[in-house]
Structures are given as structure tokens and as C-alpha cells.
Amino acid sequence: MKKKIDSLGATFLQLQSPFYYSFSLGSYTMSLELYGAKGSSLLTLVKNLKVAIATAVYKPDLAVQISEDGSIKDVLLKKPDFELTEPNAIVKYLANDFTSDDLTRFEESQLYRALSLNKKEAVFTNDVQNIPLPDKVELCPSQIILFSALYPLYNGGAASSAFPTLQVPAWFSEFAKDPKVEAGVKHALSITKLKRVKATNTGARNFNQEHLVKSQADRIVPNSDERNILITSALPYVNNVPHLGNIVGSVLSADIYARYAKNRNYNAIYICGTDEYGTATETKALEDGVTPQQLCDKYHKIHKEVYDWFDIGFDYFGRTTTPLQTEIAQDIFTKLYKGGFLEEKTTEQLYCDHHHSFLADRFVEGTCPKCGYEDARGDQCDKCGQLLDPLELIEPRCKVDGTKPVVKPSTHIYLKLNDLEAPLKEWVDVSSEKGSWSKNSRTITNSWIKQGLEPRCITRDLKWGTPVPLAGYEEKVLYVWFDATIGYVSITANYFKNIEEADTENWQKWWKNPENVDLYQFMGKDNVPFHTVVFPASQIGTGDDWTKLHHLSTTEYLQYEGGKFSKSRGVGVFGNNAKETGVPASVWRYYLASNRPETSDAHFSWDDFVTKNNSELLANLGNFVNRIIKFAIAKYNGVLPEYNAQKHIPNYDTFVSEVNNLLTTYINNMEAVNLRKGLETAMLLSSRGNQFLQENKLDNSLYNDHPERADAVVVVALNLVYSVGAVFSPFMPETTSKINQMLNAPALSITDEFTLVLQPGHHIGKAQYLFTRIDEKKVDEWRKLYGGQQKK
Incomplete structure (x- = not known):
């Protein structure tokens, strides 16, 4: 019922359902x-x-x-x-x-x-x-x-x-x-509460092309106007299945950096392969009752399958048992010989009377004279890491039959490291500083040089290996640690084999182009001397203008549940075991990278493994991506709305500044190959995304009551998901692929500053879960199942 109001002043009257306000003019009410x-x-x-x-x-x-x-x-x-x-x-x-x-x-x-x-x-x-x-x-x-x-x-x-x-x-x-x-x-x-009309999601795209990852050529060669990076990881032996320590110490670390470099649109290639010659292979073949070639064929396939499952993105995964390996290794040997950097020495060597053969280093086991470890090998002690001469071993025994060997004279070729020490030291001083080598690699290299370099034997009494190109040495082969590092070169040459351009010209564009190519190498610390002393000394001695090591990234040891990984003794979790758990490779990659033993030994723990999946990947990254993707689909039909972030998001400049600081920290760490810190920063960026949604209270109320703010938050958050996906791409490429599928967007390059690449009118795809929770009960099951026993 209405009441009349006498004037058009401030007086007003509220009526019942519907609510409206009336005023009167004379005898009228409006x-x-x-x-x-x-x-x-x-x-x-x-x-x-x-x-x-x-x-x-x-x-x-x-x-x-x-x-x-x-x-x-x-x-x-x-x-x-x-x-x-x-x-x-x-x-x-x-x-x-x-x-x-x-x-x-x-x-x-x-x-x-x-x-x-x-x-x-x-x-x-x-x-x-x-x-x-x-x-x-x-x-x-x-x-x-x-x-x-x-x-x-x-x-x-x-x-x-x-x-x-x-x-x-x-x-x-x-x-x-x-x-x-x-x-x-x-x-x-x-x-006014406008009805939000959902657009039709047709899958249309609208994004800034400038910030995408560029496509790569089928065969990548250096370009004079780009940053060219040649990446290698230590060539794994083919005598066993790689365990988690092997994987994180070399191939995974190299893959993470290679993926980062390619995401940043550097011109980069990642070369690796199996190290197939040498004593270890011949010994394992004898134990298994097969030929060395049969053993290599078997384990090369196993290694490739393991690395494929771990999503290791080699540009080429080759092997050292190739004609090009023989050709290039013998060329280096011959140039060293002609340059006067090789000498012949007759020395005493252990000989097995039982199977009538000189025993190469790894055919001999015994007690380490340095630390007393009873199962030291003839070339190196696994416990203290010291390089050894087989004659130094206490109570030596033949690895093949366990008999005590005798000492007999044998003639071999030695690399005169002493004559190459001065130029090598000059190179080490410059390269280790310029390339920011890891601390342990500098320490190990400097200790070798400080002790004074001595001639080192580079031939062995074996049948399985690269033949020595010298008369009188038909029954000998090149020592595996002289030969194996040359494998990086021959595998690169095989990468270019059978294409239109000259093979030699292409591989030399990478390996004999020091002005335009930076060489990054990844390995466990026990491999350091062969890459910082023996190999570069050999390069210097040839007189050729080689691309030599720029940055060396090494790791300490990854221990298993308080014990030690050992391929030879089957202790620890191996590559095929990881696959058998049913846990996706992305989770394994994340755990290993977050636990990478960069400055000290690290420890694998099943409890920690499950916690990182549930509390970090699922609760942080998975929650951020899933929450905003589902909201955008439910409220906007997956179509990015028009927005004004600067106007409608409080403290937007502060938010962008914080994100940019995290991106800068991430890039600085990745450029310095501080991979674990890079991953930690990526997770902080995801955490900032969750905080952003909380700060702006993204929910139904915001969508209904403050539509302009909701629109801006959705667009910014989806773009942050895109950026987060990019920074995680080196570590978990499959996870990033899922994020990009959900966003209906191509691979995003890691930008120096946070950029809103996805624009209004862009249509995202369907939601999918990135991670699933692991039941804590699985810990005891896995510990029992994989606790120190390698699957056959």
C-alpha cells in the first residue's frame, strides 16, 4: 500500500515487495x-x-x-x-x-x-x-x-x-x-548484478606469439647469431641397469638444463649414449656367458627404454661401438703420437695364469691401500674415490675366477700429461672461472694438478675396445677412459650421419668451434679427472682448435635409505623399479631433482618421496592449476573475458613485482646450473599463485558481486598458470604438456618478466588432474619390494 509524499525533497518511502521508492507531485505519485x-x-x-x-x-x-x-x-x-x-x-x-x-x-x-x-x-x-x-x-x-x-x-x-x-x-x-x-x-x-552470459567455447586461440618456444630443425647446427650450447652427460656403462643415483647424477641433470636452454630459445643440443668398450663390459660378458657385442646390444636397449620412460629428451642417444668412434679416436691418438705427447713404457702388470691373460684394471679386485676397503677395483676405490694402480692393491684377486694373479712385464702407450701440464693448467684456471665449474669439480681437478701430472697409460690388454693404431699393438686396445670421452664427439658425428651436408663439417661445427659454442657437461664427481684433465689434455695435444669444457656440473652421491647404491651388487632402486611402482615419471623427476646431491651426499627415502608428492606436487602445484582451470570452465565456459587488472585487482603492481622477482631468481639459478634452487623457486611461484587466488577471494561471490575484479583475476591467474608451467617444463615436461593442453596453448618460453600472453577471447581446454595422492601404506610395500634387490 502506498503513502503519498508531499514534496520532491529528500523524503522517501520504502514499500513492500517489490522494493521501490516513490515521491509525489501534487496529487500524483511517481x-x-x-x-x-x-x-x-x-x-x-x-x-x-x-x-x-x-x-x-x-x-x-x-x-x-x-x-x-x-x-x-x-x-x-x-x-x-x-x-x-x-x-x-x-x-x-x-x-x-x-x-x-x-x-x-x-x-x-x-x-x-x-x-x-x-x-x-x-x-x-x-x-x-x-x-x-x-x-x-x-x-x-x-x-x-x-x-x-x-x-x-x-x-x-x-x-x-x-x-x-x-x-x-x-x-x-x-x-x-x-x-x-x-x-x-x-x-x-x-x-546492478548483471547476468554473466557464457561465451561458446569453440577452441579458438588468442595469444602473443612472441613469447613461444621456437621449433627446432631436424638436425641442429650452431648459428653465429645465437647462443650455441653443446650439452653432454657422462656416458653410462652398458654392464647393468642404471639406478636412481646414476640417473640424477648425469642424464637427468643434463636433460633438465638442456630443456631449460631450449625453452629459452638457445640453440642447444643434448648428446649422450652408452659407453660400450672396456674392461667392465668384457668382464660382465664373461660372467653372463655372452659376447661383448651381445651384452652391449642388450643393455643399450635397456638403457634407452629406461631413459625414454624418464622422459630424457636426448637429441641423439648413440653408442661408442661405431666406425666413427674408431676413426675419431684413432685420429686423436695419431696426432698425439706425432706431436710427441705419447711414449712407450714396459711395466709390470698383473697376469692370471688360470685363464692366461693380462688383467686390465677392472679385472682386479683387492683391498684399497688408502682406506682399507676390501672390495676396491684395480682402477679406483668405490669407498674413498681414489684412483689406483692395480699393483697397489693389497691381496689382489682376479675378478673372473678369484685366483691370485702374478706380476709380468707388459708394454703400453702412455699419455705424457706432464708435458701438457702447463697449457692444461692455464686452460683450467680460465675455464673453471669463466664457466663457473661446480665446487667439487674444481677441488678434484686442482688436487690432481697440485700433485703434479704424470704420464698415464692409455692402452690395455683387452680384445674389446678401439684398436691401437700402432704397429706392434695389434693385441691391445685404447684404455676406456681415454676412449670414452671421445665418445661425445663420435656420437655427435653419428647424429649428423647420412644427411645431405658433409658429416665431418657438421660435427666439427660443434666440436671445433670454441668461439661460438659453450660445452656443458654433467656427471658424478668420480668422473671429473677424465673430463678436466685427461680429455682436455688430449685435445690440447692434438693441436686442433677444439671446443673444450665451459661449465662442469657434478654431483655428490645419492644414498639409498641409509645405504649405498651399487650397480654391481644390485643395491637400491633401479630405473625399471621406478616404472613398476606405477608412479608417473614426472613425480620421479621432481623428487630426484629436488633431492639432487649438488654440494653434499643426499639420501633417497620412500617416506620423503610420498610426502613430496602429496604435500608439494598435489597440494601446491596441482591445487593451483586445478582450482583456476575448473573455475574458468564453470563460470566462463573456458573463455577468457575482457579485463583491466590494473584497475580492478588491488595491489596489482606489487603482485607483478613479486612474480618478476621470483622469475629473476629462477633464471639466475638455472643459468648457473643450480638446478635444485631453480626447482625450489618454481614451486614458490606456484605458491604465489595459490596466494593470489586467496588474496582476491576468487569464488562465486566475487564472480557475482564484483564481476570486473573476477574477470581480471581469472585472466591473470590463467596466465600465471601458463608461466608456472613453463618454469616447471625442464623438470616435469609431461606435467607442463598437460598444463598446456588444459590451456589450449603451445609451449611458452620462460620470460624475463611476467607477461599476460593469453588474451581475452582465448578458449582453454578441458580440466585434468596433474597428480594423484599416494597412499602412505605404499611406503612399507615399496621398501620391502625394492629394498636393495634389483629386478632381473
Whole structure:
């Protein structure tokens, strides 16, 4: 029931359902309604703008508030009272101006019909740019009506990015600046809850191409105008299945850096392969009752399968038993011989009378003279890491049959490291500093040089190996640690084999191009002297202009549950065991990288493994990605809306600055090959994403009550997911591929600064889970199943 009000002043009366406010003029009563019901349309917004602006202009003391009923009635005349509910009529009544012109007629016909479809596109199709707009701003009914109708399209003065050709008229911008208009707009927006119309997800894409990862050639060669990086990891022996310590110490670490380099669009290749010659292979073949070639074929396949499962992205995974290995190794040997850096020595060597053969280093076992370890090998002690001469061993025994060997003379070729010490030391001083070698690699190398280099034997009494290209040495082969490092070169040569350009020219573009190529090598610390002393000394001695080591990244040892990994004794978790758990390779890669023994020994723990999956991957990264992807699909049908992050997200500049600081820290660590720190920073970036969603309270209320802020948060968060996926790509490439599939976007390059690459109108894909929870009960099961026993 209505009560009459006697004046048009500030007095107002609230009536019952629907809520509206009335005032009287003489014997008439007029009600003003603002239509703010939940689920309102663009047309509702326009109506509210008209009433609110007209009230602010003509009757600023008149109180106008929300109505629960969003329905609109035609003008109703009742005598002696009359009631106005049609917005244009209200505007004219408040202005006391009932004239009509072309602008009003255009709005009441074409624009009104377009707005009733609740789509900005429909407004745009009415050729609004051709409307004969006013020359100057006047706060008159026709301009209030037209401004309000055009407001959804121009969005308060900023043309929609969905219509790049649409220009905001100068008249519209000027009209919006009037204080009374601003007050009316603010009031209308504060109470209007527009119905969010979901766009149709067609899979359309809209992103900035500039920041994507570039495609690579089938065969990668150095380019003079790019950063060229040659990456290798220690060539694994083919005498057993690699265990987790082997994997993280070499191939995985190298793969992480290689993937980082390629993501940053450096010109990089990653070369590796199986080390197949030498005593270890011949010994294992004797034990297994097969030929060395058969053994190599078997284990090369096993190694490749393990690395494929671990998602190791070699550009080429070769092997050392190739004609090119023989050709290149013999060429280096011959150049050293002609340069006077090789000498012949007859020395005493252990000989087995039982099977009538000289015993190469690894055919001999015994007690280490340095630390007393009873199972030291003839070339090195596994416990203290010291390099040994077989004759130094206490109580030596033949590895093949266990008999005690005797000492007999044997003639071999020695590399005169003493004659190469001066240029080698000069190179080490420069390269270790310029390339920022890891601390342990510097320490090990400097200890060798400090002791003074001595000639080192580079031939062996074996049948399985690269033949020595010297008369009288037909029954001997090159020592595996002289020969194996040359494998990097021959495997690169095989990478280019059988293509149109000359093979020699292509591999030499990498290996004899020190001005344009940086060589990065990854290995466990026990391999250091052969890569920082023997191999570079051999390169120097040839006189050729070799690409030599730039950065050396080495690891300490990864221990297993308080014990020690050992391929020969089958202790620890091996590559095939990891696959058998059913846990995805990405989780294994994450755990190993987060536990990488960079400065001290690390320990594998099943408890820690499960905790990292559940508490870090699932609860942090998985939660961030899943939460925003599902929200965007549920509320926006997966279509990125128009947004203004600077305007609608509080402290947006501070947020961007924090993200950029994390990106800088990440890049600095990855450039320095501090891989574990890089991964920690990537996880911090994901944590910042979760914090961002919490700070902005992204939920249904934000979506309904503060749509502009929700739009901005969604777009920014999805772009942060894209960036987070990029920084995790070196560590968990399969996880990043899933993220990119969900975002319906190609691989993103790791940018120096946070960039909103995904733009409004981009359509994301379907949601999928990145990780699943691991039941803690699996710990005891796995510990029992894989606790120190290698699967056959």
C-alpha cells in the first residue's frame, strides 16, 4: 500500500515487495526503481544507468535504491495517481523535457533491440560508429539516454579488445567525465548484478606469439647469431641397469638444463649414449656367458627404454661401438703420437695364469691401500674415490675366477700429461672461472694438478675396445677412459650421419668451434679427472682448435635409505623399479631433482618421496592449476573475458613485482646450473599463485558481486598458470604438456618478466588432474619390494 509524499525533497518511502521508492507531485505519485535483481541483463544495466544518471543530474536529493523485481512495465497512467516505470520516461519526467530527437529514436528502436539480446556484439552490429553523435556535451535527456545505452559497449570509456577497430567517441569520453554522470554511473554499477552470459567455447586461440618456444630443425647446427650450447652427460656403462643415483647424477641433470636452454630459445643440443668398450663390459660378458657385442646390444636397449620412460629428451642417444668412434679416436691418438705427447713404457702388470691373460684394471679386485676397503677395483676405490694402480692393491684377486694373479712385464702407450701440464693448467684456471665449474669439480681437478701430472697409460690388454693404431699393438686396445670421452664427439658425428651436408663439417661445427659454442657437461664427481684433465689434455695435444669444457656440473652421491647404491651388487632402486611402482615419471623427476646431491651426499627415502608428492606436487602445484582451470570452465565456459587488472585487482603492481622477482631468481639459478634452487623457486611461484587466488577471494561471490575484479583475476591467474608451467617444463615436461593442453596453448618460453600472453577471447581446454595422492601404506610395500634387490 502506498503513502503519498508531499514534496520532491529528500523524503522517501520504502514499500513492500517489490522494493521501490516513490515521491509525489501534487496529487500524483511517481515511483523510481533501480533494477538490481540477481541475474540481470545488459538491458537492466542500461535502465539503471538512465535512472541513476538522471537522478544525479536533476534530482540529486532524491533517494533511489534497489528493487528486488527486475521486471519492467510499460508506462502506466492511473488517475488521480500515475506511476512511471519506463526508464526513458523517468529521465524525461525528471528533466521536465518530453521532446524527442533522432538520438532518442535511434536508441529506442535499434539499440534497445540489440541490448535485449544481452550481447555486446549485437550492439556493435548496429553500426554505432555511424550515429550522428552530438558535437558537444549537454546534460540533456537524449544524451543521458544514448550514453547509457552505449555504456556496455564502451565499458566506461575503454573500447573492448574484442572489437579492435572500435574507437571510443570523444563525446562519450567527455560525457563520462562529468562529476554528476560519474556519480550516477557509480551508483548504477554498485547495485546492478548483471547476468554473466557464457561465451561458446569453440577452441579458438588468442595469444602473443612472441613469447613461444621456437621449433627446432631436424638436425641442429650452431648459428653465429645465437647462443650455441653443446650439452653432454657422462656416458653410462652398458654392464647393468642404471639406478636412481646414476640417473640424477648425469642424464637427468643434463636433460633438465638442456630443456631449460631450449625453452629459452638457445640453440642447444643434448648428446649422450652408452659407453660400450672396456674392461667392465668384457668382464660382465664373461660372467653372463655372452659376447661383448651381445651384452652391449642388450643393455643399450635397456638403457634407452629406461631413459625414454624418464622422459630424457636426448637429441641423439648413440653408442661408442661405431666406425666413427674408431676413426675419431684413432685420429686423436695419431696426432698425439706425432706431436710427441705419447711414449712407450714396459711395466709390470698383473697376469692370471688360470685363464692366461693380462688383467686390465677392472679385472682386479683387492683391498684399497688408502682406506682399507676390501672390495676396491684395480682402477679406483668405490669407498674413498681414489684412483689406483692395480699393483697397489693389497691381496689382489682376479675378478673372473678369484685366483691370485702374478706380476709380468707388459708394454703400453702412455699419455705424457706432464708435458701438457702447463697449457692444461692455464686452460683450467680460465675455464673453471669463466664457466663457473661446480665446487667439487674444481677441488678434484686442482688436487690432481697440485700433485703434479704424470704420464698415464692409455692402452690395455683387452680384445674389446678401439684398436691401437700402432704397429706392434695389434693385441691391445685404447684404455676406456681415454676412449670414452671421445665418445661425445663420435656420437655427435653419428647424429649428423647420412644427411645431405658433409658429416665431418657438421660435427666439427660443434666440436671445433670454441668461439661460438659453450660445452656443458654433467656427471658424478668420480668422473671429473677424465673430463678436466685427461680429455682436455688430449685435445690440447692434438693441436686442433677444439671446443673444450665451459661449465662442469657434478654431483655428490645419492644414498639409498641409509645405504649405498651399487650397480654391481644390485643395491637400491633401479630405473625399471621406478616404472613398476606405477608412479608417473614426472613425480620421479621432481623428487630426484629436488633431492639432487649438488654440494653434499643426499639420501633417497620412500617416506620423503610420498610426502613430496602429496604435500608439494598435489597440494601446491596441482591445487593451483586445478582450482583456476575448473573455475574458468564453470563460470566462463573456458573463455577468457575482457579485463583491466590494473584497475580492478588491488595491489596489482606489487603482485607483478613479486612474480618478476621470483622469475629473476629462477633464471639466475638455472643459468648457473643450480638446478635444485631453480626447482625450489618454481614451486614458490606456484605458491604465489595459490596466494593470489586467496588474496582476491576468487569464488562465486566475487564472480557475482564484483564481476570486473573476477574477470581480471581469472585472466591473470590463467596466465600465471601458463608461466608456472613453463618454469616447471625442464623438470616435469609431461606435467607442463598437460598444463598446456588444459590451456589450449603451445609451449611458452620462460620470460624475463611476467607477461599476460593469453588474451581475452582465448578458449582453454578441458580440466585434468596433474597428480594423484599416494597412499602412505605404499611406503612399507615399496621398501620391502625394492629394498636393495634389483629386478632381473
